[in-house]
Amino acid sequence: MSQSILRRFSTRAFPIILVCFLILTGCSPQNTLRGVFKKQTPYEKYQSGLKDAKLDQTALGQQWVAAGEKALQAPVKISLPFKETGYFPAEKPMAAGYQFTVKRGQKVAVKVQTQGKETPQVFVDLFETDPDNLGAPKHVANADTVSSQLEYEIEEEQPHILRVQPELLRSGEYTVTIETAPVLAFPVQGKDSRAVQSFWGQDRDGGSRRHEGIDIFAPRNTPVVASVQGFVTRVNTTPLGGKVVWLSDTKRRQSLYYAHLDSQLVNVGDQVQVGDTLGLLGNTGNAKTTAPHLHFGIYQFGQGAVDPYPYVHKDREKPAALEVDTRRFNAWTRVAKSTSTLRAAPSGTAAALATLARHTPLQVLAGSSSWYRVLLPDGRQGYMAASLVESLEKPLRTLKLKRQAPLLDASEATAAAKRTLPADSSVRVLAMAGDFLLVKEAAGVVGWISTDAAE
The missing domain is CATH 2.60.120.380 (Jelly Rolls)
Structure with missing residues (x-):
């Protein structure tokens, strides 16, 4: 199958392409239409299209499926x-x-x-x-x-x-x-999680019980608002919570608990939207000796109290900006310094995957902050600090082949040969990986040769 036909194959043209292959390959309508009424993801639909068009039997189709599986497994x-x-x-x-x-x-x-x-x-x-x-x-x-x-x-x-x-x-x-x-809006108007001063699980009453919520401090009478669309199930006064409001979050099968209010501004049965005022912040109940604050809790149906902090905490940290040279993407590079560490994530504290020798070849796949995600010749992936990577523009040395040798497309003996290099031909060595050298021959073609050919 020609590359031009493959290039035209996409889900955007899926119906037309599928009809063409139905005619050309003699696929039955039953086979072609299987899964039409089954809910599939866009990925699954595309993969089914490859199969119906017999493209899953091509080398590229098989590589595409394998790449998707590898991304999940590793x-x-x-x-x-x-x-x-x-x-x-x-x-x-x-x-x-x-x-x-x-x-x-x-x-x-x-x-x-x-x-x-x-x-x-x-x-x-x-x-x-x-x-x-x-x-x-x-x-x-x-x-x-x-x-x-x-x-x-x-x-x-x-x-x-x-x-x-x-x-x-x-x-x-x-x-x-x-x-x-x-997933929830912050329950105190004009505030965020920086206003939380008492957290889930802290001791209360001399250690006889644990804090089943978070305390959010703000000036008295600051509006306390609905964190979710729902309906009010309880409005009452208790010895511990003082003036409280309970709000049902039926979507997540949980109730939100607002305590120590100075005043309650809703009634049982009221339907509320996110941001609607439920009451005003105070220090009623057992909080009368403390500064005004809202005790906010979450109680899941059938499970009890859970830590509400993740439900309302918004991380203000932003992803680090890209600092690497994007011109190296999809290109071969090499390790610039001796004993450089390949890491599991773009961080100097991430787990070390391997220690690489100087001049080890690396194919750059992507970049994050000041790190490259790289692929080694043996298939391993990891992150390398950009400062430890250099281009292949400057050859390591030039050598003459002792005998005729195949120029391979991968660093393994069973790889396909791009061409055969004659004895005494000169090549420029770009990087080294075990028993193979990454080289550039006189015509500018880059490939791999066995170190045996250079001896």
Whole structure:
């Protein structure tokens, strides 16, 4: 199948392409239409289209499927907020996988931007992992293929994986941004989580009980507002809470508890919207000896109290700006200094994956802050500080081959040969990886040769 046909294959032209292949391949309407009435993600629809068009039997189709699976099985472990820019080459199917953990009560917000001569359609999918079955992540959300954005409320505090993968045979630069946000609005007007001075779990009454909420301090009579759309279930006065209001959040099967109010401005049964005033802040109940504040709690149906802080805390930290040279994306580079560390994440404190010798070749996949995400010849991935990476513009040395040798497209003996280099021909050595050298021959073609050929 020609590359021109493959390039025209995309989900944007999916109906037309599928009809063409139905005629050409003799596929039955039943086979072609399978899954039409089954809800599928854009990724699954595209993959089904590849299969119906027999493109899954091509080398590129198989590489595309394998790249998507690898992104789920071996994702990069990151902390949020996170931002990375990289490049998807048309000639080599690739996918990016990112693993992170977000607290319950937060939502993850993902945005993927692309640019290029022919901007690729990008599939953005979020998965939840099961600690007892890491080999089968559960799909929980996907981005709209037009906007490439998604928001998802975390239901369980366990690792999640984001997979970003473009369609076949479209190249382009991409930027993925992953941030968190609270699922509830802050309950005190004009304030944010910096006003919290007493947290969940702290001792109360000499250690006889624990604090089942957070205390938010503000001037007396500051409006206390609805953090969610819901209805008022209780308005009363208690010895501990003083003047209190209970608000039902049926969407999340929980109740919000507002205590120590100076006054209550709603009635049982009232329907409220986010930001509506429920009462005015005070220090009634057992808070009469303290400064005015709101005690805010969350009680989940059938489970009891949970820490409300993640539900209202907005992280003000922004992802670090990109500081690396984007011209190196999709290019081979090499380690510039001896004993450089390959790390699991773009941080000097991240786990060390390997110690690399000077002149080890690295293919740059992407960049985050002052770090490159790189691919080693043996398939390992990790992050390398940009200061430890250099270009291949200046050869390490020039050598003559002792005998005829194949110029390989990968650093392994079974790799395909780009051409055969004659004995006594000169090559410039660009990098070294085990028993192979990355070289450039006289015509400018770059490839790999065995060190045996140079002896």
